[in-house]
Amino acid sequence: MLRLEGVEIAYGDAPALFDVSVHVDRGELVAIVGPNGAGKTTLVNAIARLLPFRKGSMHFQGTDVTKISPQAMGAHGIAVIPEGRRLFTQMTVEENLDMGCYRRNSRAFRDQSLAEVYALFPILRERRHQISGTMSGGQQQMVAIARALMSRPEVLLIDEPSLGLAPIMVSQVFEIIQKIHRGGMSILLIEQNVNKSLDVAERAYVLDCGRLIAEGAPSELRSRPEIAGAYLGHASP
Amino acid sequence: MNANLLAQSALSGLFSGGLYALLGLGLSLSWRFLRIINLSHFAMIFLAAYLTYQCTAIWKINPYLVPLFLIPLFFVVAALQQLAIIRFGIDEFGSIVATFGVTIVVEALLQLIWSADFLRLETDHLKGSMVLGSLLVPWADAFMFMCAVTTCVGAWGLLRFTYIGKALRANVENPAIASIFGVQSRRLSLLVAGSAGGLAAFGGVFIALLFALTPSQMYSWFGVIFATVIMGGLGSPLGVLVAGLLVGVSESFAMALVAPSWAPIVPFTLMVSLLTLRPGRI
Ligand SMILES: Nc1ncnc2c1ncn2[C@@H]1O[C@H](COP(=O)(O)OP(=O)(O)O)[C@@H](O)[C@H]1O
Numbered sequence: 001m002l003r004l005e006g007v008e009i010a011y012g013d014a015p016a017l018f019d020v021s022v023h024v025d026r027g028e029l030v031a032i033v034g035p036n037g038a039g040k041t042t043l044v045n046a047i048a049r050l051l052p053f054r055k056g057s058m059h060f061q062g063t064d065v066t067k068i069s070p071q072a073m074g075a076h077g078i079a080v081i082p083e084g085r086r087l088f089t090q091m092t093v094e095e096n097l098d099m100g101c102y103r104r105n106s107r108a109f110r111d112q113s114l115a116e117v118y119a120l121f122p123i124l125r126e127r128r129h130q131i132s133g134t135m136s137g138g139q140q141q142m143v144a145i146a147r148a149l150m151s152r153p154e155v156l157l158i159d160e161p162s163l164g165l166a167p168i169m170v171s172q173v174f175e176i177i178q179k180i181h182r183g184g185m186s187i188l189l190i191e192q193n194v195n196k197s198l199d200v201a202e203r204a205y206v207l208d209c210g211r212l213i214a215e216g217a218p219s220e221l222r223s224r225p226e227i228a229g230a231y232l233g234h235a236s237p
Numbered sequence: 238m239n240a241n242l243l244a245q246s247a248l249s250g251l252f253s254g255g256l257y258a259l260l261g262l263g264l265s266l267s268w269r270f271l272r273i274i275n276l277s278h279f280a281m282i283f284l285a286a287y288l289t290y291q292c293t294a295i296w297k298i299n300p301y302l303v304p305l306f307l308i309p310l311f312f313v314v315a316a317l318q319q320l321a322i323i324r325f326g327i328d329e330f331g332s333i334v335a336t337f338g339v340t341i342v343v344e345a346l347l348q349l350i351w352s353a354d355f356l357r358l359e360t361d362h363l364k365g366s367m368v369l370g371s372l373l374v375p376w377a378d379a380f381m382f383m384c385a386v387t388t389c390v391g392a393w394g395l396l397r398f399t400y401i402g403k404a405l406r407a408n409v410e411n412p413a414i415a416s417i418f419g420v421q422s423r424r425l426s427l428l429v430a431g432s433a434g435g436l437a438a439f440g441g442v443f444i445a446l447l448f449a450l451t452p453s454q455m456y457s458w459f460g461v462i463f464a465t466v467i468m469g470g471l472g473s474p475l476g477v478l479v480a481g482l483l484v485g486v487s488e489s490f491a492m493a494l495v496a497p498s499w500a501p502i503v504p505f506t507l508m509v510s511l512l513t514l515r516p517g518r519i
C-alpha cells in the first residue's frame with residue numbers, strides 16, 4: 001500500500017539517502033533498522049513529505065504521492081509518531097489529541113477515537129488536562145502514539161519509539177505497537193534497537209549510511225552472519 | 238488624598254488599561270503567532286481613527302455602523318500586508334523595519350489628507366457620564382472598556398477552545414508536525430494578521446471617540462502598548478488584559494499620588510520588575 005522506489009534525498013548538496021526502495025503491504029509490520037545517522041529519520045520525513053525527493057517516486061494505495069504536501073500526505077492516511085515524540089509541549093494531553101484529529105474527516109470521529117485511545121492508554125484519560133511537556137518520557141510517547149491514532153491513519157510511521165526510554169518502558173511501548181498492529185494497522189517501525197524490532201516485525205530492512213543493505217524476514221536476517229555481526233551486537237557464529 | 242478621589246483615579250486607570258489591552262491584543266497575537274513585530278499596527282489604529290472621524294463627523298454615518306465595515310476592510314488590508322511579508326520572506330527583525338516604513342508612510346498620508354491640526358470628533362452618541370455612587374463614569378469610556386474586556390476574553394476563548402486556536406498554538410511550536418496533521422500555516426497566518434488588522438480598526442474607532450486626533454500622536458502609544466504586550470506574555474489575551482489594567486491603574490495612581498509627569502515611567506518600571514521576577518516569559 002506504501003511503495004517507495006529509487007528514492008534519493010539530500011540536504012542541500014549532501015545526500016542522505018541513495019536509491020532506497022521500500023514497501024509496506026496492508027496490515028504488515030515492517031521494520032527499518034540501522035545505526036545512528038543511517039538516514040532513518042530522513043526517510044520518515046521524506047515519506048511524510050516534509051523533505052523533497054531528489055530522485056525516485058512514492059505511491060500510496062496506487063496513487064502517485066511523490067510531489068504532494070505534508071497536509072495532503074496526512075489526508076491520504078499517513079500518521080507519524082516522530083523521533084523524540086515532538087508533542088505540542090505547552091498544550092494539554094487532550095489538546096494534543098485534538099490536533100491528531102484536526103482534519104475534518106477525522107474530527108467527525110473524535111469521540112470514538114478518544115474512547116479508543118483512552119482504552120489503550122487509561123493513564124492519558126486521567127492526565128488529559130496535564131500540560132504534555134511536564135510528563136515523563138514514557139507518558140509523552142503514549143501521547144505521541146495516541147495523537148497519531150486520533151487521525152485514524154492507514155499507515156503508522158513510528159520513528160525510534162524507544163529513544164530515551166527506560167528499558168521497562170521500551171518493552172511496554174513495543175507491546176503497544178504489537179497490539180495496534182494486531183488490530184489491523186499497517187506499521188512502518190524505524191528503530192536503532194535492532195533486536196526488539198526484529199522480534200515484532202514481519203519483514204525488515206537494514207539501512208546503513210543512506211543505503212539499504214539487506215531485506216528479509218527477521219529470522220533470515222538474523223541468520224546472515226554479516227548482518228548479525230554488524231548490527232545485532234553479537235559476533236557472527 | 239481622599240478615598241473618593243482615589244477611587245475615581247482607579248476607575249480612570251481601569252479604563253485606560255482596557256484601551257491598552259484592546260490596542261495591544263493584535264500586536265501580541267501577531268508577535269506570537271506570526272513572529273512579526275508589527276509597528277504598523279499603530280498606523281492602522283490611527284488610520285481607522287481618522288476614517289471613523291471622516292465617516293461620523295463629515296459624512297454623518299452612525300458611529301455604531303462604522304466598525305461594521307472598517308473591521309472587515311482592515312482585515313483584508315492586514316492580510317494583504319501579511320501576504321507581502323510572506324512573499325518577501327521577512328523575518329522578525331526585518332518586520333520591525335518594514336512595518337515602521339509602513340507607519341511613516343501612513344503618517345504622511347494622514348497629514349496630507351487631514352493635516353497635522355488636532356481634530357475632535359463631536360457626536361451625540363455616548364455623550365456625558367453616569368453617576369455611580371460618588372463616582373462619575375463616562376459612557377464612552379465604560380462602553381470602550383466593556384468592548385475591550387469582551388474582546389480579550391473572546392480571543393482567549395477562541396485560542397483555548399477552538400480547533401483553529403489549538404492549531405495556531407501547535408503551529409507556532411512545531412509547524413512541521415502540525416502540517417502532517419493538516420494545519421495550513423499560511424492560511425492561519427492570514428487569519429491572524431487579518432484579525433490583528435480588525436482589532437486595530439476596532440481600537441481606532443475608540444481612539445477617535447475618546448481623543449483629539451493628530452497623526453504624530455500614534456508614536457506616543459508605542460511605549461505603553463509595548464510594555465503591556467510584553468508584560469502580558471505574547472499571544473495571551475488574558476495576560477494582555479491583566480497587564481493593561483495593571484499599567485493603567487498604576488499610571489493613574491502615580492498621577493494622582495505623585496505627579497502627572499510620573500505616569501510615563503510607570504509601564505517601564507512595571508515591565509522591568511516583572512521581567513526580572515519572571516524571566517523567560519517572552
Ligand atoms: N536537517 C539536516 N540538515 C543536514 N543534514 C542532516 C539533517 N538531518 C540529518 N542530516 C544528516 O543526514 C544523515 C542521516 O540522519 P538521520 O536521518 O537523522 O539519521 P538517523 O535517524 O538514522 O539517525 C546524517 O548524516 C545527518 O547528519
Ligand SMILES: [Mg+2]
Binds near residue numbers: 042083160
Ligand atoms: Mg533518527
